[in-house]
Amino acid sequence: MNTIATKVLQRFTESFASTPNLYYSPGRINLIGEHVDYNDGFVLPAAINKGVYYAIAPNQSNEIYFYAMDFDEQLKINIADIKRMSGWQNYVLSVVNEFTLLSNTIKGFDCVFAGDIPRGSGMSSSAAVEGGLAYALDEMLQTGLTRVEIALLCQRAEHNYPNVQCGIMDQFANMMGKKDHVLLLDCKSLEHQYFPLHLQGYKIVLLNSNVHHTLASGEYNIRRQRCEEGLGILKSKLNIQSFRDITSVQDLMAFKTLMPEKVFNCCLYVIEEIARTKKAAALLQKDNIVEFGKLMYATHEGLSQLYEVSCKELDFLVNVASKNSDVIGARLMGGGFGGCTINIVKESGVQQFIQKATIEYQQNLNITLEAYITETDNGTYKIIN
Numbered sequence: 251m252n253t254i255a256t257k258v259l260q261r262f263t264e265s266f267a268s269t270p271n272l273y274y275s276p277g278r279i280n281l282i283g284e285h286v287d288y289n290d291g292f293v294l295p296a297a298i299n300k301g302v303y304y305a306i307a308p309n310q311s312n313e314i315y316f317y318a319m320d321f322d323e324q325l326k327i328n329i330a331d332i333k334r335m336s337g338w339q340n341y342v343l344s345v346v347n348e349f350t351l352l353s354n355t356i357k358g359f360d361c362v363f364a365g366d367i368p369r370g371s372g373m374s375s376s377a378a379v380e381g382g383l384a385y386a387l388d389e390m391l392q393t394g395l396t397r398v399e400i401a402l403l404c405q406r407a408e409h410n411y412p413n414v415q416c417g418i419m420d421q422f423a424n425m426m427g428k429k430d431h432v433l434l435l436d437c438k439s440l441e442h443q444y445f446p447l448h449l450q451g452y453k454i455v456l457l458n459s460n461v462h463h464t465l466a467s468g469e470y471n472i473r474r475q476r477c478e479e480g481l482g483i484l485k486s487k488l489n490i491q492s493f494r495d496i497t498s499v500q501d502l503m504a505f506k507t508l509m510p511e512k513v514f515n516c517c518l519y520v521i522e523e524i525a526r527t528k529k530a531a532a533l534l535q536k537d538n539i540v541e542f543g544k545l546m547y548a549t550h551e552g553l554s555q556l557y558e559v560s561c562k563e564l565d566f567l568v569n570v571a572s573k574n575s576d577v578i579g580a581r582l583m584g585g586g587f588g589g590c591t592i593n594i595v596k597e598s599g600v601q602q603f604i605q606k607a608t609i610e611y612q613q614n615l616n617i618t619l620e621a622y623i624t625e626t627d628n629g630t631y632k633i634i635n
């Protein structure tokens with residue numbers, strides 16, 4: 251068993267007399283399709299081998315007990331007192347609250363959890379925290395939800411107490427991921443396909459900028475509002491339902507003067523990114539990883555210049571990657587404003603790339619870089635019971 255899983259289990263058995271179930275709930279990467287999940291676009295995520303481990307057992311009371319090992323913090327709360335709080339508490343309580351709203355069957359339980367997803371890294375530790383707990387509670391309460399229903403419940407949980415108006419990508423990847431595969435998810439219909447990840451001598455390397463600008467969740471909601479405003483204007487002029495119905499950028503240009511510049515730029519990025527992701531998925535199916543990588547750079551450009559969710563640290567790291575011929579694609583990953591870049595790197599050049607990026611990052615920005623070579627994993631699963 252993984253060392254974190256062992257630690258979580260040990261801590262649980264030291265604290266409680268019951269025997270818990272143990273779960274693993276993964277973080278995610280996203281190859282391409284950024285900031286389009288809440289815009290009816292397509293995304294290409296995968297669940298990864300960094301995540302959150304949960305030990306959990308019912309306690310025959312009305313009390314819920316959480317111990318967050320990574321923070322060395324606990325929370326004991328009566329079911330009747332569940333409310334919005336701050337920090338990690340908000341995520342777990344919001345999941346519990348969703349079960350109450352859904353079926354009012356919540357019962358007391360004891361829970362210990364810990365993980366190895368660096369916070370604010372863009373690998374979606376929040377979806378991992380939500381997904382692991384929701385999956386465990388679904389089993390414990392016998393709610394009988396499907397994995398997709400659990401993902402949707404977790405998305406509602408993130409909207410509710412933490413007030414991040416996220417799309418469905420992270421929670422969907424957390425529940426539906428499949429080892430050695432990426433998911434092509436249609437965020438409008440939730441139809442999805444699995445593509446085997448044939449990296450042919452390449453590795454997926456994440457470079458963690460180790461910055462996380464605090465604006466992130468507020469700015470995230472602002473991007474979402476800009477898109478809604480732009481789409482509203484387009485819908486009033488064109489017979490469309492969503493951005494994907496605009497298949498040519500020319501169609502958007504005609505309405506440029508009707509929108510504030512920032513709204514227009516967001517619309518332009520989204521329309522381009524939806525088209526790019528479709529193209530990228532087709533390339534991946536044909537194992538054309540080199541052309542795929544070029545589209546990742548184009549995504550970064552759009553995220554940085556049009557969508558304005560990058561920052562100097564992420565731009566710096568993508569620039570370092572673009573000068574290295576072993577790196578065929580790089581871009582910021584996730585919500586932005588810090589966190590990781592995702593890079594597709596020739597296996598033989600991985601160590602050199604990491605070394606060089608680490609030195610240059612330290613020299614120019616005086617920040618220590620962290621790098622992870624990523625492996626895919628399955629969506630949330632039970633380890634033991």
Ligand code: GLA
Nearest residue numbers: 284285416417418419584585
């Ligand atoms: C965050 C959100 C996702 C998605 C990405 C950007 O991770 O939780 O829903 O919007 O940002 O693609």
